[in-house]
Amino acid sequence: MILQVENPVVEVHDLTVSYDRKPVLWGIDLTLPAGALVGVIGPNGAGKSTLIKAMMDLLPVGSGYVRIFDKPIDEVRNRISYVPQRESVDWDFPASVFDVVLMGSYGKLGLFKRPRKADKDAAMEALQKVGMQAYADRQISQLSGGQQQRVFLARALAQNADIYFMDEPFAGVDIATETAIIELLRTMREQGKTVIVVHHDLQSATEYFDWVVLLNMRLVASGPTEQILTQELLEQTYGGKLTVLTKVGELLRKQEFPSREA
Amino acid sequence: MNAFWIILTGSLVATCCSLLGCYLILRRMAMVGDAISHAVLPGIVIAFLFTGSRDSVPMLIGAGLLGVLTTFLIEFFHRYARVQADASIGVTFTWLFAIGIILISVFAGQVDLDQDCVLYGEIAYVPLDLWITEGGLSLGPGTVWTLGFVTILIILFITFGYKELFLTAFDPAFAAAIGISTTAWYYSLMTAVSLTTVASFESVGAILVVALLVAPPATAYLLTDKFKSMLLISVLAGIIASVAGYYLAVWIDGSIAGAIATVTGIEFTLAFLFSPTRGILLKRKQLQPVQH
Numbered sequence: 001m002i003l004q005v006e007n008p009v010v011e012v013h014d015l016t017v018s019y020d021r022k023p024v025l026w027g028i029d030l031t032l033p034a035g036a037l038v039g040v041i042g043p044n045g046a047g048k049s050t051l052i053k054a055m056m057d058l059l060p061v062g063s064g065y066v067r068i069f070d071k072p073i074d075e076v077r078n079r080i081s082y083v084p085q086r087e088s089v090d091w092d093f094p095a096s097v098f099d100v101v102l103m104g105s106y107g108k109l110g111l112f113k114r115p116r117k118a119d120k121d122a123a124m125e126a127l128q129k130v131g132m133q134a135y136a137d138r139q140i141s142q143l144s145g146g147q148q149q150r151v152f153l154a155r156a157l158a159q160n161a162d163i164y165f166m167d168e169p170f171a172g173v174d175i176a177t178e179t180a181i182i183e184l185l186r187t188m189r190e191q192g193k194t195v196i197v198v199h200h201d202l203q204s205a206t207e208y209f210d211w212v213v214l215l216n217m218r219l220v221a222s223g224p225t226e227q228i229l230t231q232e233l234l235e236q237t238y239g240g241k242l243t244v245l246t247k248v249g250e251l252l253r254k255q256e257f258p259s260r261e262a
Numbered sequence: 263m264n265a266f267w268i269i270l271t272g273s274l275v276a277t278c279c280s281l282l283g284c285y286l287i288l289r290r291m292a293m294v295g296d297a298i299s300h301a302v303l304p305g306i307v308i309a310f311l312f313t314g315s316r317d318s319v320p321m322l323i324g325a326g327l328l329g330v331l332t333t334f335l336i337e338f339f340h341r342y343a344r345v346q347a348d349a350s351i352g353v354t355f356t357w358l359f360a361i362g363i364i365l366i367s368v369f370a371g372q373v374d375l376d377q378d379c380v381l382y383g384e385i386a387y388v389p390l391d392l393w394i395t396e397g398g399l400s401l402g403p404g405t406v407w408t409l410g411f412v413t414i415l416i417i418l419f420i421t422f423g424y425k426e427l428f429l430t431a432f433d434p435a436f437a438a439a440i441g442i443s444t445t446a447w448y449y450s451l452m453t454a455v456s457l458t459t460v461a462s463f464e465s466v467g468a469i470l471v472v473a474l475l476v477a478p479p480a481t482a483y484l485l486t487d488k489f490k491s492m493l494l495i496s497v498l499a500g501i502i503a504s505v506a507g508y509y510l511a512v513w514i515d516g517s518i519a520g521a522i523a524t525v526t527g528i529e530f531t532l533a534f535l536f537s538p539t540r541g542i543l544l545k546r547k548q549l550q551p552v553q554h
Contacts, residue, residue, distance in 0.1 A: 084436055
């Protein structure tokens with residue numbers, strides 16, 4: 001079941017991506033609504049990270065195209081932000097927390113310009129939003145995993161973009177950080193931002209997202225969470241891993257999709 | 263006066279190399295610096311064959327092109343032939359360097375270059391090669407002028423490209439996502455390394471450029487957690503090595519370039535032993551994050 005929307009913020013058309021001639025994503029066709037918290041869900045190796053990287057044109061694409069805000073991506077780069085996987089950078093890099101968050105302003109500044117006071121204030125404010133203002137001068141190698149994730153999030157917030165791509169922001173963080181992050185994402189949604197999150201935990205997915213994309217190399221489903229996270233579609237996505245699925249199925253039945261907390 | 267010119271030459275080479283080296287080691291590409299410093303040789307020889315002089319400008323251009331070609335080939339073999347990055351580096355630069363050596367030996371009669379000079383340099387001869395105007399005024403060694411020009415270029419490059427160079431070294435994926443061209447900055451950095459290498463090869467030689475590209479930045483990395491301080495400490499370490507290296511060479515009556523590189527090694531060892539944050543002897547107890 002693949003639902004399309006009118007006036008999408010992201011439109012992916014017939015997207016195919018291969019690594020080394022081996023296809024990782026096949027003929028993806030999807031549209032995402034504005035102001036939604038979107039979860040990209042699927043098993044390991046399903047191409048979840050590849051999909052969001054391809055959406056941002058960070059990878060060579062075999063065929064197809066992506067439009068964001070109905071424009072080619074290079075025209076809207078300054079409205080896009082990205083939270084890469086935490087492990088993708090070297091945390092021993094000689095930089096402070098504030099240095100990293102300030103990077104959020106680099107895209108808008110353009111060539112040769114240095115961050116001004118307004119940019120520094122925005123960076124500090126972003127740190128406050130993730131509860132890390134006390135760590136501004138801390139060397140990044142001294143942070144815990146959850147704190148690293150908050151710093152990455154603060155960097156994206158400092159950018160004040162309209163659409164955010166996040167690669168596994170909940171991976172390996174403590175429960176306090178997870179709660180803080182999801183609260184933040186909900187606030188962002190209320191401000192009309194679109195947030196696309198690669199996620200691997202099915203149990204929290206029902207609660208976190210209002211739109212879900214199920215992926216396993218091909219697009220299995222895309223639509224509002226209640227219609228998509230069904231036993232049948234999950235089985236299609238995850239294949240025959242029944243034990244896990246039955247457990248999730250039971251969980252879904254028990255919860256009966258409680259209406260989201262306001 | 264000779265001592266002054268030699269130390270100034272060494273310090274200029276050290277400044278360029280130490281600054282660019284910081285970016286190379288943080289990108290885990292120190293060995294690419296090594297590769298470029300060797301692979302520019304055919305560029306130097308070809309430029310020489312075309313112009314018939316040891317004029318700096320054609321050599322800078324020839325070597326600059328070869329340097330970019332080297333980085334391109336390394337990327338190419340790594341990405342498309344799927345060879346490991348270090349194997350790709352090893353194949354590319356030894357091959358290009360070998361071509362340079364063959365060119366020198368074949369055209370030995372026409373080329374006023376020899377392998378020893380290229381490999382080890384001879385900083386002691388720098389004061390002999392004076393730039394004398396038509397009016398007979400001596401403006402000091404030509405090498406110093408070339409190096410001074412390259413040093414200014416490198417400092418301008420790092421000043422104006424500071425935030426892009428910083429970001430693309432730390433998190434290239436994020437840089438690309440927000441519209442900063444990682445490829446353009448990568449090749450600009452590699453061009454800068456090529457220019458530095460070729461401007462330095464006459465004085466310290468291809469092999470010892472590597473010492474100055476890697477050792478002072480590695481020393482600075484051990485001594486600070488701030489990137490700007492790392493750049494400054496690295497330059498300072500490079501200049502100290504030039505001065506101390508010169509007097510060491512005079513004292514033991516040995517090779518100046520060798521002595522400079524030796525001092526960079528001593529500096530690194532001292533930092534490794536006595537760094538307040540990372541040194542093995544004086545390391546502070548790591549701060550443990552408080553659990554809430």
